[in-house]
Amino acid sequence: MGGKIRGHAAQGSARIQAAAQATGKPAQLSYPVFCLRHLQTGHDIEDLLADDQAALIKRFRTLSKMEWGQIEQAPRHGLGKENIAQTSIKRALPGVVTKDVKLWALRYANNKPMVGFRNGAVFHVLWIDHSFDVYNH
Structure with missing residues (x-):
């Protein structure tokens, strides 16, 4: 198997x-693909209210229609990305995050961030920060 x-x-x-x-x-002009494999406990889709779950899925769909270059140029509190320093993270970094990994926040409902990293066309979501408690804002 x-x-x-x-x-x-x-x-x-x-x-x-x-x-x-x-x-x-x-590759940098390709559309984003979202990976949820590395979502961390307490910041997973199951931890969201139904309205936030729906908003997250809608944001995935909206971002999937864009190219990475457009996302990188868009406002960080809109459809764009925000760079997040690893030292700003208040949670233990999962093993998949090495020192060279650049973390980003992408926004969904009411500017709530999902934090992860990009590898090629794939954005690996690590935390869905529904309570604004994953990193220093």
């Missing part, structure tokens, strides 16, 4: 890379 998942992921990555090459767009 594990081999199928790895093989499937590799095949999917190849298809995404081929699609990017076919459009002639560099």
Whole structure:
């Protein structure tokens, strides 16, 4: 079973890379893909109220229609991103975050942040900061 998942992921990555090459767009102009695998306890989708869950999904959809370059240029309290220093995080950093990882906040309902990092086209969400308690604001 594990081999199928790895093989499937590799095949999917190849298809995404081929699609990017076919459009002639560099990776930084690609659209975002959201990964929720590394969500931390207490800051997961299940910890949100129903209205915030809906707002989060709508924000994923809105951002998915944009290119990374547009997100990087948009206002940080709108559809853009905000750089967050690792030293500002009030929670233990998960093992997937190494010293060289640059953390970002993207906003959803009422400027509530989701904090994570970008790796290529994928934004890995680590915390959905529904209580504004993950980092020093």
